[in-house]
Amino acid sequence: MEKTILVCILAYLLGSISGARVTALLYHTVNPTSSGSQNPGATNMYRIGGFKAGLLTFVLDLLKGLIAIWTAFKFELSADQTGLVAVACCSGHIWPIFHKFKGGKAVACALGCIFPVASGVASSLLVIWVITMFLFHYASLASICAVLACPVLLFAAGSDYSITYSVLSLLIVWRHRNNIKRLLNGQEDKF
Template sequence: MIIPLTILMLILAYLSGSLSSAVIVSRVYKLPDPRLHGSGNPGTTNVLRIGGPIPAVLVLVGDLLKGTIPVWCSYFLDLPPVSLGIVAIAACLGHIFPIFFEFKGGKGVATALGSILPIGLDLTGLLLGSWLVALIVTGYSSFAAICAAILAPLFTYAIKPDYTLPVTMLCVLIIIRHHPNIMRLLKGEEPTVWKKFNKDKDEDKK
């Protein structure tokens, strides 16, 4: 029963992830398509820039739930940790390559965090704290996400070792997705959150 259930949850997780919260919320609020404006990334930060805090919060909650719901359901179906990791990756792949939105998705950070949420609030708190500290210190949203992804397996091993492998699998995907950002960081070409936000505000005034 484990394999059929895993396959079923994998499909459902991908379809769940494919519901682009950023695009849906932007359409509801009659905002520009986040895939074509700002950074071009359909995620919380870009929606914050083009639409403000309320749409951004809705996008964040939607992206979190896309990861949390399928993984939580899989957990209650008593699927093993490795299967949970595969389901989490499927949800993130849905977010990154959404079948309903021309396969043009975001980085998958919020969805990955939502996938990790069922493991425990303590782990989630550590990851959010790490992300926030890195963001405040450096100003780079991408660097903060990468730091959290690197630390996640270590935190998981300290809190719930059985889930270290699936969390590691998920974090590797997130780091690979940030490859362009890593190259820009190494070249000193990655803009900070504050710079991008101020630039977009100036462009909106023109």
């Protein structure tokens, strides 16, 4: 139990490091929380700083999830405990202690949390995201579709992680609630 709490705290702190803010410093762009969609994520950094800035933000946020789950593996945590680590890491991204608890939506971070436990599912989620994006040109819709598919694919694969990652999926969909409203009202910006 103590190991789980320790790794969850470390994962939360790691999740609190903002890939978008780091990228903004490296590329000398405006703060992503004060420009564009004001979301510190890869899509907004793409809009602000271009392809390389968006890609770097995506990779940095993905790495947070990877490192958190690899740490859980190193400490030999159970599937349920590892799922809690994933939730902690993504919670850090969403409510970062280093940035007044104002963070992003944790899509890339969550993907990083999925790769170590089910790389096939994670790859399928990327394909779902790309196809949805290609068909509809909404990054938020592509993210929501991939996130909703995650627990279904994990369950179909017989994964021990399907329950805790379902909680993570619901959290990320909830973070997209304003995007969902704009999509329903035809007001969401296309990518």
